[in-house]
Amino acid sequence: MGLEEEIQEIEEEIAETPYNKATEEHIGRLKAKLSKLKDELAEKESGGGGGGGYDVPKHGDATVALVGFPSVGKSTLLNALTNAESETGSYEFTTLEVVPGMLKHEKVDIQLLDVPGLIEGASGGRGRGREVMSVLRSADLLLFVADVFEPEGYSKLRDELHENGIRIDASPPDVHIDRRDRGGVDVRKTDEVSLSDDVIENTLREHGIVNAIVVVREDVTVEELNDAILDNRVYIDSMVVVNKVDLADETVLERTRDFLADEGVDSAVGVSAEEELGLETLKERIFEELDLVRVYLRPQGGDPDYEEPLVLEEGATVGDVAEKIHRDLDGSFRYANVWGESAKHEGQQVGEDHELADEDVLTIVR
Ligand SMILES: Nc1nc2c(ncn2[C@@H]2O[C@H](COP(=O)(O)OP(=O)(O)OP(=O)(O)O)[C@@H](O)[C@H]2O)c(=O)[nH]1
Ligand SMILES: [Mg+2]
Structure with a gap:
């Protein structure tokens, strides 16, 4: 069985297994295995050198990547915010390369990157998803661009990035693993930690760690424990911009606001890239979210x-x-x-x- 099939099989099993206390450990083990296989696949596929347009050198004081489904208006937005001239079109996948643009705000040079419309399943190595992911991983802030009529795209992409080891609006779990030569696994944890020593030990063993001092100072999930062990996760802040508000009436706007609020997003910025509405507020918010000094x-x-x-x-x-x-x-x-x-x-x-x-x-x- 090839790596891809193995990955698919495990993904299906995870999807089919209900998540509860009894299955938590099993799912944790599957996720650990999945992470390892995906890393192997990435390793294998990165052997062939980079494709044109993806090795965008970092410029300016900070880099912000525009993330969104095809045709949500990423290129139009980039053109409206920066000096860039990114091709736009009413058909999908207009943008096939990463197009950079520079936004100067409050004396800070912010590089915006217009990346190709991400599609679901890019994580499996389909299309140019993998290269896109590597651009996103090195950004300082992710700017999710959603179409006002299809805010669901935001959640799908956020989940997709999560599957690819990009942890959004989170900080690294407070877990420290000090590998040893012998002595087995010694778990030290604070009172709020609910994972049992057994679950922690088994998860470590799944990654081939049998001797270590593990210090857990936060109530982590099995997945967060996996993240700490794997050490190849990136933690990036994000914000959401809802585009094409010029086309939407109050009912649509409200539905979109409610949807995003349910997803934990209560401060999305509404804009019209085409009509250049809301752009000043957006610039201000990007600057704030970057937390620069x-x-x-x-x-x-x-x-x-x-x-x-x-x-x-x-x-x-x-x-x-x-x-x-x-x-x-x-x-x-x-x-x-x-x-x-x-x-x-x-x-x-x-x-x-x-x-x-x-x-x-x-x-x-x-
Ligand atoms: N009415 C309206 N149309 C918009 C707005 N922003 C973009 N569009 C239109 O939506 C279409 C797609 O815009 P693009 O900027 O090419 O979209 P994209 O996200 O870059 O698409 P891909 O490059 O294919 O991923 C174009 O026809 C734009 O003119 C907006 O704010 N309002
Ligand atoms: Mg585009």
Whole structure:
């Protein structure tokens, strides 16, 4: 039996098995096996070198990927938001390559990627789904684009990405596995963990881990435990944009809003890419969701550069800035002065570990 058939068989078994306490462990084992087989398949298929148009180099301060079914209006939206000219059409699969565009907002360069309309089943390696997945995995934010008349597409794609190891709007489970040479599996867990030691041990064994100290500090599911063991999951934030609102009446809009609310999405942005409605709100939301930190550098004795901030991820420290501006800094960093929200007082003297806030002004003294 080939890898594909094996994958299909396990997927069918999972789909047919009701999920409850009694089957949880069995399903967990199946999912572990499934992950391993899919990884093998990906390995096998990635041997042949990349296809044209998929190796989009990352540019700008952050990368946002547009994800949506064919014809929802991704290319139209990219063209409306950026300087890009992505081909649009009223037929499906107009876009066959990844088209980048740059959006400048609040002095930040945001790269938007228009990826081919994803189809269900891409995870099985069908079409160019696999290459598309690799583009999505490296994005900083996923922008799901849904047609106002078919919001169901959003849920289907989200599930599809989940199947491909992309964990949306989640953080890595608080599970640490320290492999050992002997001693069996030693499970250490906090009170809120409901998985039994047996389930945890068996799941590890399924992955060939028989000696390890496992620390579980969160009430994880078997699937999350698998994720922690596999260590090849990516965790990406997402947001939803509902397009073509120009065509919808109040009844349609309400149905779409209700549907998304049931799916846990209560802050989708409605736009019309064609009529250019709602785009400013969308830009604002993309910027907010990226959680970026803009730092204005101020040379010693000079004025801050408010035009070109250094853009970093939330949680960035003075050390991260130092590293970004001069890689030759090694050892020559003495201290820094900070003005802004992260400073206890204006011009506070701080060390490399100081965490910066958005719009801080920083002077590095070396
Ligand atoms: N009325 C209306 N039509 C739109 C809107 N956005 C896109 N369209 C139309 O929808 C069709 C598909 O748009 P595209 O931008 O090509 O869709 P796509 O998601 O890029 O499609 P693929 O590249 O095939 O995945 C085109 O005929 C667009 O003119 C909108 O906001 N309102
Ligand atoms: Mg397109």
